[in-house]
Amino acid sequence: MTKVPSVIHWFRLDLRIHDNLALRNAINEAENRKHFLRPVYFIEPDIKSKVGVNRLRFLVQSLQDLDANLKKLNTRLYIIRGNAVEELPKLFDKWQVKYLTSQVDIDPIYTKQDEIIDEIAEKKDIFIVRRVQHTVYDVHSVLKKNNNSVPMTYQKFLSLVQDVQVKDCIEITKQVSEHCKPKDIDSKKYDVPSLNELELDDSALEPLKYPGGETEAVRRLNMYMARRQWVCKFEKPNSSPNTIEPSTTVLSPYISHGCLSAKLFYHKLKEALNGMPHSQPPVSLLGQLMWREFYYTAGAGTENFDKMVGNSVCTQIPWGTNEEHLKAWAEGRTGYPFVDAIMRQLKQEGWIHHLARHMVACFLTRGDLWISWEQGAKVFEDYLLDYDWSLNAGNWMWLSASAFFYKFFRVYSPVAFGKKTDKEGLYIKKYVPELKKYPTAFIYEPWKAPKSVQATAGCIIGQDYPKRIVDHDKVHKDNLQKMSAAYKLNKERKALKRPLK
Ligand SMILES: Cc1cc2nc3c(=O)[nH]c(=O)nc-3n(C[C@H](O)[C@H](O)[C@H](O)COP(=O)(O)OP(=O)(O)OC[C@H]3O[C@@H](n4cnc5c(N)ncnc54)[C@H](O)[C@@H]3O)c2cc1C
Known part of the structure; x- marks a missing residue:
């Protein structure tokens, strides 16, 4: 036979x-x-x-x-x-x-x-x-249209795709015929492994806040798209990094794993926006999806996109190394409650808001710790549910002012930034429970609390919660000078067209 x-x-x-x-x-x-x-x-x-x-x-x-x-x-x-x-x-x-x-x-x-x-x-x-089918546009065609070079700005990218007709989504509605079913179709040996089989002990983990799968992805998409006013008014800078419940869609884990088609998201957004006044890229929700397309295009067109050396779009910066600082940052023990709350949320829940990512990425790199963005990207790769090769590298380069964004003198303050949207520090109190009894006046700067206040709040700094690992006011100024010098050197080398050592 x-x-x-x-x-x-x-x-x-x-x-x-x-x-x-x-x-x-x-x-x-x-x-x-x-x-x-x-x-x-x-x-x-x-x-x-x-x-x-x-x-x-x-x-x-x-x-x-x-x-x-x-x-x-x-x-x-x-x-x-x-x-x-x-x-x-x-x-x-x-x-x-x-x-x-x-x-x-x-x-x-x-x-x-x-x-x-x-x-x-x-x-x-x-x-x-x-x-x-992982992106709205064929990124290789976009690169071709740009003379096989990477569009270095978001606006340039938009201009390249503005006339491109996005294809319709396709559906599979017909049942597969019996004659296509192999004899071993019921074999247990091909079953999805349990967490046990993968030797994953999830008993110490919190219940997953964002469950995986296409069914949940489509449910979540439909839930947001039904809120047409919210979609039309969406402006990313007006969303908040430190609300207890997310202020953006959290569709990213689903798009990254392909549980949700980016093209379906695109068409649903177009439908929701149709005939209504609405916000525009780069801040609109459609604009967010276009950021994804932008980084995919850049990633597809750049060799060594996830590294500094050998990456043609990345400014060469002499980052330092400090294992202790890197570990303190990754584990949420920097002594800066806002930074620590974000990193602890990331580790626990696998997702943090985009501006929260801005805060901790800036802090690790050019803002405070002067540690390479590649190190930060690795920690994110481990913790993020939505980890994506090109989005992670592209955004880390942006935040460290290594590519796409060059205003390195704009540094996020680990004290002032979070206060804008959460004066009381409720977010900090949730994720850094050691500080939950701290008075509002000291929640972002607990080291300033008098010893008596620390004792009453049941959390002595340096004992129950770490002292600051760096002094932001001082280090960020030193780092500005280092950034300035690195930019100057890169510019001179480019002018001389001398290869970097
Ligand atoms: C340092 C750093 C690392 C990042 N790493 C990743 C990563 O590994 N994977 C990932 O999906 N996103 C990454 N991002 C981008 C962004 O933070 C997330 O996509 C976004 O926060 C996801 O939340 P959301 O689905 O609620 O976004 P929404 O605001 O609801 O946006 C909708 C969708 O647009 C896309 N999008 C939004 N913002 C961006 C952006 N800045 N760049 C590219 N696409 C975007 C995402 O697919 C997102 O699901 C990173 C950002 C920073 C600053």
């Missing part, structure tokens, strides 16, 4: 069935050729060492939801335990694969995988289809 060949859809950052053209292509191919359909996702055994616990939990939930949604289409998700580059070639033979689909991902982890798989597939005569 001849074996029935298979069609694979390889899920990566597209954990959804809505607006998934690559998945639909796989289904159609299997249907037309009467082949088996096998939607797969690879989980590496050591994933725990690469993905932070909150994000791993979000991922597992997203995979469970994807599996449930695929089952509604009369198929399932095949979880393969192992590295894609090692396992996929084995599956090519075992399953007699003739056709493979996936989405275009620009993160170097995936582009490297694609190169290897392409070579193997060619030798085995396997047809590969990749679809642009």
